[in-house]
Amino acid sequence: MFWLQIVKGFIQVLRSGQTPHQIAGGFALGATVGLMPFFTLQGLLLWLVILVFDVNLSATLLAATLFALIAYIFDPLFHALGYFLLADSSSLHAFWTLLYNAPLAPLTRFNNTVALGSFVAGFLLFLPVYLGMHRFILVYRTHLHTKVERLKIYQVISKSTLIKWYDRIKNITS
Amino acid sequence: MRKKFVYFILVPIVALCIVLYLFIDRWVESGLESAGESVVGAKVEIDNLHLSLSPIAIQFSRLRVANPKDAWKNVFETGGVRFSLDFGQLLRGKYIVETMEVNNLILGTKRTTDGTLPKPPPTPTNHTSAVAELTSTLGNEAQKAPVFDLNKIRKELKIDSLLEVQNLRSVQYLDTLKLRVRDASQQWQATMGDLEKSKQRLADVQANINAINLNELKTVQNITAALNNVNGAYKGINDINETFKLRRTAVTTQLDRLTTSVSAIDGYVRSDYDMVRRLARVPDLSTQGLAKLLLGREILQKVSAYLSWIDFARTTIPKYVSTPDNEKAPRFKGQDIHFPVDRAYPKWWIKKVAISGGEDKAQNSEYFYAKGEVHNIANDQRITGFPLIISLSGSKAGGSAFTFDGSFDRRPNVPVDNYKVTASNIPAADITFGQADFVPSRITKAMINSSCEVMVPGNEFDATVRLVFRSLAFVFDRDPRNDVERITRDVLTGIRAFNVGLRMWNTSGPLDIALTTDLDDQLTVRTKKVIGDEFARLQNDIRAKVDRRIAEKRAEFEKIFNQKKDEALAQLKAYDSLVNQNLALLDGKKKELDARIEQEKKKQTDAAKKQIEDAVKGLFKRQ
Numbered sequence: 001m002f003w004l005q006i007v008k009g010f011i012q013v014l015r016s017g018q019t020p021h022q023i024a025g026g027f028a029l030g031a032t033v034g035l036m037p038f039f040t041l042q043g044l045l046l047w048l049v050i051l052v053f054d055v056n057l058s059a060t061l062l063a064a065t066l067f068a069l070i071a072y073i074f075d076p077l078f079h080a081l082g083y084f085l086l087a088d089s090s091s092l093h094a095f096w097t098l099l100y101n102a103p104l105a106p107l108t109r110f111n112n113t114v115a116l117g118s119f120v121a122g123f124l125l126f127l128p129v130y131l132g133m134h135r136f137i138l139v140y141r142t143h144l145h146t147k148v149e150r151l152k153i154y155q156v157i158s159k160s161t162l163i164k165w166y167d168r169i170k171n172i173t174s
Numbered sequence: 175m176r177k178k179f180v181y182f183i184l185v186p187i188v189a190l191c192i193v194l195y196l197f198i199d200r201w202v203e204s205g206l207e208s209a210g211e212s213v214v215g216a217k218v219e220i221d222n223l224h225l226s227l228s229p230i231a232i233q234f235s236r237l238r239v240a241n242p243k244d245a246w247k248n249v250f251e252t253g254g255v256r257f258s259l260d261f262g263q264l265l266r267g268k269y270i271v272e273t274m275e276v277n278n279l280i281l282g283t284k285r286t287t288d289g290t291l292p293k294p295p296p297t298p299t300n301h302t303s304a305v306a307e308l309t310s311t312l313g314n315e316a317q318k319a320p321v322f323d324l325n326k327i328r329k330e331l332k333i334d335s336l337l338e339v340q341n342l343r344s345v346q347y348l349d350t351l352k353l354r355v356r357d358a359s360q361q362w363q364a365t366m367g368d369l370e371k372s373k374q375r376l377a378d379v380q381a382n383i384n385a386i387n388l389n390e391l392k393t394v395q396n397i398t399a400a401l402n403n404v405n406g407a408y409k410g411i412n413d414i415n416e417t418f419k420l421r422r423t424a425v426t427t428q429l430d431r432l433t434t435s436v437s438a439i440d441g442y443v444r445s446d447y448d449m450v451r452r453l454a455r456v457p458d459l460s461t462q463g464l465a466k467l468l469l470g471r472e473i474l475q476k477v478s479a480y481l482s483w484i485d486f487a488r489t490t491i492p493k494y495v496s497t498p499d500n501e502k503a504p505r506f507k508g509q510d511i512h513f514p515v516d517r518a519y520p521k522w523w524i525k526k527v528a529i530s531g532g533e534d535k536a537q538n539s540e541y542f543y544a545k546g547e548v549h550n551i552a553n554d555q556r557i558t559g560f561p562l563i564i565s566l567s568g569s570k571a572g573g574s575a576f577t578f579d580g581s582f583d584r585r586p587n588v589p590v591d592n593y594k595v596t597a598s599n600i601p602a603a604d605i606t607f608g609q610a611d612f613v614p615s616r617i618t619k620a621m622i623n624s625s626c627e628v629m630v631p632g633n634e635f636d637a638t639v640r641l642v643f644r645s646l647a648f649v650f651d652r653d654p655r656n657d658v659e660r661i662t663r664d665v666l667t668g669i670r671a672f673n674v675g676l677r678m679w680n681t682s683g684p685l686d687i688a689l690t691t692d693l694d695d696q697l698t699v700r701t702k703k704v705i706g707d708e709f710a711r712l713q714n715d716i717r718a719k720v721d722r723r724i725a726e727k728r729a730e731f732e733k734i735f736n737q738k739k740d741e742a743l744a745q746l747k748a749y750d751s752l753v754n755q756n757l758a759l760l761d762g763k764k765k766e767l768d769a770r771i772e773q774e775k776k777k778q779t780d781a782a783k784k785q786i787e788d789a790v791k792g793l794f795k796r797q
Binding site: 051052075078079082083086087093096097100101103104106107111112113114115117 | 183261266510515
């Protein structure tokens with residue numbers, strides 16, 4: 001139910017309301033958060049950034065969910081990347097050792113191959129995802145939204161009794 | 175900027191943090207208290223705890239730790255305590271304290287509330303401690319204590335049952351000697367048989383010698399022949415005499431040996447007497463048993479009470495060996511890569527506790543105020559590399575003082591604990607003395623100086639305790655019931671000081687306990703004087719019965735031995751006399767024959783002379 005609402009909200013957002021930058025920023029940040037293990041210092045900081053800055057939360061949640069699911073598939077790749085950076089790159093050893101002995105760094109779990117690999121991957125993907133999403137929103141608003149609204153799946157979702165009940169309850173409580 | 179988030183989420187979160195900050199002191203306080211209670215097993219109370227965040231430090235105004243063995247007393251209580259945590263290590267989940275300041279440490283203070291905790295359900299344990307073993311040994315020691323009641327001894331004295339022949343070594347020895355005499359007697363009889371044969375030869379010689387009639391011997395040749403006959407007989411008798419002497423020497427040597435063996439019977443009789451006396455449990459007043467009877471149980475029980483703290487340390491300190499945290503498995507485990515660390519830390523480590531004993535003038539004279547240092551309280555000594563070391567000294571008004579040095583090494587596979595405690599001028603509360611059935615009494619107003627060294631490597635144990643009691647006063651719980659109690663009371667009343675040495679160890683097998691005291695000597699000398707007669711009578715009674723039982727066997731043996739001995743000696747004497755008689759006869763005959771030869775020679779010389787004179791006279795007459 002909640003996820004259906006997010007999808008509906010996201011489709012509405014794509015169409016109007018917030019700027020493409022807000023939506024793309026929320027989506028890119030959500031993607032980065034979704035790729036990383038949840039309970040890390042950098043994860044918490046990213047959530048703080050998401051909550052403080054006026055990025056689109058529906059986009060963030062959707063991206064976080066989507067990328068968290070994808071991350072399971074890519075964990076071996078993240079492990080390989082993390083292992084390469086931590087173990088194989090001897091030039092970085094001094095830096096890792098410094099971090100390892102630093103007070104706050106252990107909270108980032110940087111010395112775990114998957115944690116580091118997914119963080120680096122998320123960081124590297126941030127800009128491409130942001131730019132790609134920004135471009136997609138512009139294209140969507142000019143060409144695609146009328147076609148999407150005509151799709152049966154969209155009509156089923158938007159006119160579903162459950163969604164209507166959900167909206168009604170949400171309006172009462174808000 | 176998402177203003178709604180800031181107003182409706184961030185601001186409430188900050189407010190929540192402030193509320194947390196306001197209440198965290200209480201939560202930390204109760205957390206520390208319950209952690210302490212789980213270790214000690216009695217109430218732990220912390221007052222006015224305050225947690226500061228910059229630097230992260232905890233301080234509280236008082237800590238009271240109840241005594242699990244006496245819930246209305248504290249093991250100790252402190253004044254202000256302050257320590258700060260290493261923030262860097264705290265982020266790693268490690269509690270590292272460089273220095274903890276503990277002020278006004280007071281030992282053994284009284285409580286106004288009960289310090290017991292609700293009892294958890296009993297859990298079966300297989301742990302056998304040195305103290306449990308000690309308690310059992312204590313019971314055995316009490317069994318060994320001599321029964322020192324004359325009436326009881328008299329009543330229970332059943333010597334006859336102890337005088338079984340198979341138990342008496344002297345009787346067995348007499349039986350052996352009897353067999354030896356019988357064997358020797360047979361040898362003597364064989365010797366006498368041989369000598370009997372020689373008697374015939376002696377008789378023949380005697381007859382031959384008597385047959386020589388000097389009057390019938392007219393010529394020198396005849397006399398010389400008779401002399402040669404006598405010389406031959408003399409030689410024969412000498413040979414017989416030599417053989418006789420050899421045999422007589424053999425017999426007398428055997429007799430001497432047997433006589434010496436007979437004199438050893440007395441030693442066996444003495445040993446039998448001691449054995450029977452021991453079995454009859456009649457204490458020998460020269461033994462060191464009385465003080466043990468009077469004092470041992472109390473001392474051992476007091477020591478065992480203190481030893482239970484050693485047991486506590488042994489079982490509690492290793493309880494905190496670090497175990498890996500139970501981490502929730504991440505979505506994909508990955509691999510933790512470890513890098514060199516400047517310094518490894520255990521889960522928690524208080525490097526130093528500086529304890530001050532208070533400087534205020536208004537100290538309570540009832541309590542010890544302690545000061546000193548504790549080093550390296552940690553959950554894993556293998557990581558810190560240091561043993562836990564405690565060094566405390568304390569004193570109280572009136573001059574009482576103590577020192578405590580302990581080390582608890584959990585680094586090797588076999589843990590090693592060492593303790594050294596000294597105490598001086600400790601006023602003793604009532605010390606139970608004697609036993610319910612023997613001089614029940616109490617020592618009051620005593621002052622004690624003591625030193626104690628304990629080594630606990632693994633499950634082994636070696637403790638040496640020295641106690642000096644002085645300025646004593648005894649209070650007796652009832653009137654004496656017998657002479658011994660009366661005497662003991664008299665002696666104790668005059669005693670003002672004594673020393674006690676106690677060693678308990680199991681380093682060479684089962685637990686041994688050795689208790690020595692100069693009180694024994696003091697008691698023994700005096701008691702011996704007074705009750706010596708009574709004991710002498712008891713001992714003489716035992717001796718008489720032992721002697722009587724042995725005397726029958728001894729008389730039987732001595733009769734046989736003397737009879738055989740006398741027979742042998744008489745025969746030897748008779749034979750000796752016979753030989754000597756023959757030798758004397760031969761000597762006499764030989765002298766007679768020699769005189770006769772001389773006489774004949776003179777006669778013949780005189781006749782020859784006369785013939786020559788007559789021939790010379792006839793020659794002159796013809797001219």
